[in-house]
């Protein structure tokens with residue numbers, strides 16, 4: 001798993017990490033203190049990303 005310079009889990013901005021099936025959001029990705037609203041927003045975006053990936057799995061032939 002790749003990490004940021006501060007030790008957070010590196011993601012592509014939608015919560016997807018460099019490890020297949022591993023998603024992260026919030027301070028786990030920054031490795032530094034943040035704010036509640038930023039973590040909540042990142043969590044929401046990551047949930048959409050996870051849902052999209054699961055949908056793609058369901059509909060891939």
Ligand SMILES: Cc1cc2nc3c(=O)[nH]c(=O)nc-3n(C[C@H](O)[C@H](O)[C@H](O)COP(=O)(O)OP(=O)(O)OC[C@H]3O[C@@H](n4cnc5c(N)ncnc54)[C@H](O)[C@@H]3O)c2cc1C
Pocket residue numbers: 025026027028033034035036037039
């Ligand atoms: C004293 C203090 C005051 C703050 N005041 C404010 C404020 O007024 N306004 C504001 O916007 N922000 C404030 N913050 C910052 C805010 O709390 C954080 O930015 C926010 O909580 C980060 O949310 P998160 O979900 O990314 O991480 P967290 O809230 O830290 O959630 C991570 C969760 O993962 C759990 N966890 C960790 N390791 C594991 C593991 N191995 N397995 C399972 N679970 C695990 C932890 O127990 C925790 O419940 C404050 C922070 C502190 C410390």
